[in-house]
Amino acid sequence: GDSVTQMEGPVTLSEEAFLTINCTYTATGYPSLFWYVQYPGEGLQLLLKATKADDKGSNKGFEATYRKETTSFHLEKGSVQVSDSAVYFCALSDSSYDKVIFGPGTSLSVIP
Amino acid sequence: DAMVIQNPRYQVTQFGKPVTLSCSQTLNHNVMYWYQQKSSQAPKLLFHYYDKDFNNEADTPDNFQSRRPNTSFCFLDIRSPGLGDAAMYLCATSAEGQTGVTEKLFFGSGTQLSVL
Numbered sequence: 001g002d003s004v005t006q007m008e009g010p011v012t013l014s015e016e017a018f019l020t021i022n023c024t025y026t027a028t029g030y031p032s033l034f035w036y037v038q039y040p041g042e043g044l045q046l047l048l049k050a051t052k053a054d055d056k057g058s059n060k061g062f063e064a065t066y067r068k069e070t071t072s073f074h075l076e077k078g079s080v081q082v083s084d085s086a087v088y089f090c091a092l093s094d095s096s097y098d099k100v101i102f103g104p105g106t107s108l109s110v111i112p
Numbered sequence: 113d114a115m116v117i118q119n120p121r122y123q124v125t126q127f128g129k130p131v132t133l134s135c136s137q138t139l140n141h142n143v144m145y146w147y148q149q150k151s152s153q154a155p156k157l158l159f160h161y162y163d164k165d166f167n168n169e170a171d172t173p174d175n176f177q178s179r180r181p182n183t184s185f186c187f188l189d190i191r192s193p194g195l196g197d198a199a200m201y202l203c204a205t206s207a208e209g210q211t212g213v214t215e216k217l218f219f220g221s222g223t224q225l226s227v228l
Contacts, residue, residue, distance in 0.1 A: 004154075036217075043116070043202055043219030044155070089154065099145065099167075100217055102154040 002027045004103035006090050012109045013080055021075040021106045023064075023090035031092040033057075033066050033073040034100065038087045047075075047088070080110045115139050118203050118220035125193050126228050133188040133223045135203030144186040145217065146178060147202040155202055161186060190225075198227045 007022040025031065032051045036044040048057030053068035062077045073090060090103040117136045125131040135144065142163050147155035159168045161180045175197070177189040190197055204217040 034216075041221070043118075043204075043221045044217070045219065046216050049216070099157055099160060101157075104154045105152070107152075 002031065002092060002094055002101050004090050004092055004101055006088075006103040006106050008104075008106070009087075010107040010109060012111065015082055015110055015112050016079045017110075019075070019077040019080045019084075019108070021088055021090075021108070023073045023075065023103060025071050025073065025090070025092050027071075027092055027094055029094045031094045033064070034091040034093070035062065035064055035073070035075050036089040036091055036102070038089065038105070040086070044089060080108070082110045082112055084108060085110045116203055116205055116218050116220035118201075118223050120223060121221065122224050122226070124226045124228060125190075127195065128192045131190050131193055131225070133190075133201050133203075133225070135186045135188075135220055136184050137186075137203075137205045137218075138184070139205055139207070139218060140183060141205035141207045141218070142183070143206045144180060145204040145206075146186070146188050147204065149200040149202055149222070151199075158188070193225070193227045195227050198225055200224050 003026045005024050034049045035047040037047045038044045048059040050057040050066035053066055056065045064073050064075045087105045087107045089105045091100050093100045115138050119134050145160040146158045149155040157169050158172045159178050175191050179187045200222045202222045203220045206217050
């Protein structure tokens with residue numbers, strides 16, 4: 001079945017450091033890809049998305065590019081802030097069903 | 113401003129004592145989901161409703177049931193909670209149709225369930 005794999009955390013970075021969180025997926029169809037973020041004590045929020053190959057999703061300084069050839073959707077940010085500390089989930093949605101499958105999540109801590 | 117509201121925020125129940133978690137939405141979305149999220153793990157889909165059409169995941173235990181009396185409300189019933197059912201339960205909604213790709217989920221803040 002479809003699945004999502006993420007790099008294991010926790011990840012700890014200093015403020016203004018560069019962030020990469022790797023994500024790869026397995027899907028039988030042509031999925032849409034997402035990054036969701038979960039701040040402490042809150043539900044998940046959509047951070048960005050890409051619906052087809054080579055699309056780049058971006059929001060709040062975060063970017064991810066849909067790479068069909070490598071089945072990847074890595075999350076990047078050039079300069080992280082303390083307020084970016086959260087858990088980040090890579091996810092996919094396949095056209096064959098109306099549900100979203102999540103990766104295991106990567107915890108990010110940004111220290112001043 | 114809250115669009116998907118879950119109550120209560122924290123729920124404590126006893127082993128084997130039935131418990132109901134509630135979710136309401138002001139978005140008028142036709143699809144509602146229940147996810148179970150254990151510590152440091154991905155949210156796991158339990159079931160979802162497309163309007164009144166109930167869709168159970170194959171590996172969701174029979175101990176978990178759901179009701180959706182109208183568009184706005186959805187309930188998660190755990191008939192006989194075990195210690196392993198302690199988790200965060202997340203409700204989510206989306207507006208996409210059954211044959212379309214779900215592109216965005218709107219989540220509530222979750223209910224943290226403890227089983228004593």
